[in-house]
Amino acid sequence: DGGITQSPKYLFRKEGQNVTLSCEQNLNHDAMYWYRQDPGQGLRLIYYSQIVNDFQKGDIAEGYSVSREKKESFPLTVTSAQKNPTAFYLCASSMGSGRYNEQFFGPGTRLTVL
Amino acid sequence: GQQLNQSPQSMFIQEGEDVSMNCTSSSIFNTWLWYKQDPGEGPVLLIALYKAGELTSNGRLTAQFGITRKDSFLNISASIPSDVGIYFCAGRPGTYKYIFGTGTRLKVLA
Numbered sequence: 001d002g003g004i005t006q007s008p009k010y011l012f013r014k015e016g017q018n019v020t021l022s023c024e025q026n027l028n029h030d031a032m033y034w035y036r037q038d039p040g041q042g043l044r045l046i047y048y049s050q051i052v053n054d055f056q057k058g059d060i061a062e063g064y065s066v067s068r069e070k071k072e073s074f075p076l077t078v079t080s081a082q083k084n085p086t087a088f089y090l091c092a093s094s095m096g097s098g099r100y101n102e103q104f105f106g107p108g109t110r111l112t113v114l
Numbered sequence: 115g116q117q118l119n120q121s122p123q124s125m126f127i128q129e130g131e132d133v134s135m136n137c138t139s140s141s142i143f144n145t146w147l148w149y150k151q152d153p154g155e156g157p158v159l160l161i162a163l164y165k166a167g168e169l170t171s172n173g174r175l176t177a178q179f180g181i182t183r184k185d186s187f188l189n190i191s192a193s194i195p196s197d198v199g200i201y202f203c204a205g206r207p208g209t210y211k212y213i214f215g216t217g218t219r220l221k222v223l224a
Binding site: 006031035042045050088096097100101102105106108 | 212
């Protein structure tokens with residue numbers, strides 16, 4: 001089945017540690033995205049990538065880093081510089097810039113900093 | 115970053131009632147998407163709209179792309195308990211990025 005997978009579902013981290021969230025898609029989509037969702041809030045864009053080996057900062061990129069070495073994969077690293085990392089993280093993908101460019105989401109990773 | 119104005123923020127309705135929610139923006143969009151999110155899960159795409167005035171249905175759900183291209187509406191007819199969740203709108207002003215609403219929390223009373 002085609003889709004987007006995120007792992008792990010739940011992640012705990014000690015303060016001061018970096019942690020990497022995985023996102024993989026087998027939809028053959030060119031574009032991938034990372035969003036952060038806080039309780040009772042909408043989705044805020046962290047980073048997005050239009051194509052392999054290229055990515056752009058979103059609205060809240062500080063304290064995060066990404067890489068796009070393969071079309072299928074777009075991992076997100078939450079660094080110790082992120083002041084308030086506890087949140088629900090969502091990965092999404094889309095075909096690209098064409099007219100019919102819906103975004104599809106993965107199941108999410110809930111990160112808790114202890 | 116910019117966010118859409120989505121209303122109402124939350125609503126309680128009786129099973130069988132119809133539901134309406136909307137999103138408005140100060141920017142023109144070329145695409146509107148509507149999603150439903152269950153607790154602890156990722157949003158699931160319900161309806162996509164691509165043209166001003168477009169009206170699209172998906173079962174009991176109907177959504178419209180506003181004529182001004184700055185708003186969109188979602189209606190749910192004859193609500194059932196599994197309609198409970200958070201509904202998000204998303205608008206695309208350019209090519210890659212979407213802007214998301216803050217969500218409408220729907221609770222259905224049996």
